[in-house]
Amino acid sequence: MAETDRLQRYLEDELGECRNExxxxxxxxxxxxxxxxxxETISHDIExxxxLGNETRYRLVRLLVEADEELCVCEITPLVDVSDSGVSHAFSRLVGAGIVTKRKDGRWRKYEATPKAVALLTVLDGSR
Known part of the structure; x- marks a missing residue:
């Protein structure tokens, strides 16, 4: 009831009067x-x-988006100052969030940014 009273007062201020309709x-x-x-939507969006809310994961996504192609983990690891296990853990989280795809090619692991990653970074780039 208090919420509708407050809303009614707001509408009176906005409209000059507030009828029940x-x-x-x-x-x-x-x-x-x-x-x-x-x-479900909120949970997915927050995930x-x-x-992206970690520097290592953000750097990895930024590299993949800028590369605009699939990269082997052996090409990526030297570019970030993080252990192999740290890179692996970061990629696991990014794959789980649907920001990066992973593909095994024999003994090599290859990663690529998804359209979602491209869209998110495009929005960030446009907000600067």
Whole structure:
């Protein structure tokens, strides 16, 4: 009840007056808007963003996006100041988040940025 009282006061300020139908229409619009907050989507998005929230993982994704091709882990490891196990762990997290794909080619592991990674870094680049 307190939430609708506050919303009613807000609508009165915005509209000059607030009839019951104004309040009901706005409540319906807010209910519809709330549907974008489903747990599965939020969980997935947070996993994606948190996968980039580490310097090593971000550097690896940045390298792959800039390379614009698949790279062998043996080509990537010398470019970052991280142990082989650290690189492996970072890639595991990135693959799990759908930001990087992994392919085995005999004894070699090759990684490539996904379109999701390209889109995320493009947005970051455009925000500077």
């Amino acid at each position: 104004d309040l009901q229409r706005r409540l319906a619009e807010l209910d519809e808007l709330e549907s974008v907050l489903n747990e 994606t963003l948190s996968a």
